[in-house]
Amino acid sequence: MRVAQKRALTEQIAEFTLVPLEDANLPPYTAGAHVTVKTPSGAMRRYSLVGGTSDSSKYVIAVKREPQSRGGSASMHDMATEGTDLLVEPPENDFELTDVSEYLLIAGGIGVTPIYAMAQELERQKKRFKIIYCTRSQNETAYLDEMTVAFGDRILIHHDDGDPAKVYDFWDHFAEPQTTHVFCCGPQPLMEEIRAVSGHWPEGRVHFEDFKPVEVVRADDVAFDVTLSKSGKTVTVPADRSILEALRDSGHQTVSSCESGTCGTCKTRILKGEAEHRDMVLMDHEKGDHIMICVSRAKSGDLVLDL
Structure with missing residues (x-):
């Protein structure tokens, strides 16, 4: 595929619109899906698809430059310019929406990418949903304007300014088990918090997407x-x-x-x-x-x- 458009969402997050080199419809996907991209550094990385699922002419992903990048995200930011060709594997989905009457979507930082796609799909289906979107600051909030306009009072934006004392308190949403299904994507502390506060909920009602299941490098590793x-x-x-x-x-x-x-x-x-x-x-x-x-x-x- 080719990078048809690249735009800065925040200082550290860039959006890439990818189109096929040949004039052909792309494999379809459902909300929550991701693609694996061979980045310019050669590293294979998974990125959630952001755009609407009905457009078969392009894939849209957003990539955060990780502070401790192992080559993948840094090369996307520095080397994947408009016109760059990238190898992209067909979409996969380990984070499928369930078919229920009401949803709570929880995003932290770059974890907003599958959540935004899900919200668009639920809007299309006229389903009931709410979004809680947590970031450090307004300047670090990707798709802030688009999501605020699209979802109005159904989205709650919370900034903690990097202060642990200001982290959003999710307990009120989980104190009593609900029939609502929860979909959560974000950094490990957010995922752990949601697992902790939802431990008394029935199995299968809280769903997680985590692209970092393994700690590849640890502090005590040696050559x-x-x-x-x-x-x-x-x-x-x-x-x-x-x-x-x-x-x-x-x-x-x-x-x-x-x-x-x-x-x-x-x-x-x-x-x-x-x-x-x-x-x-x-x-x-x-x-x-x-x-x-x-x-x-x-x-x-x-x-x-x-x-």
């Missing part, structure tokens, strides 16, 4: 070496990079998709060494001789991989 058995070459994996990233940085071709330990694409056989597994894919009987190189590391010492 180690990976030897590629087919070429005999050895690559050092720094403490702040994954095996996959280190291989890519050194010019080795890698096969990957989610790069978050959830899809299984980069599954690799271990010929020597022991892995510290951080993925959500491998079965117990596979962990002795396989590793997901996008997130997992050497437990101690070095590794020899069947690459």
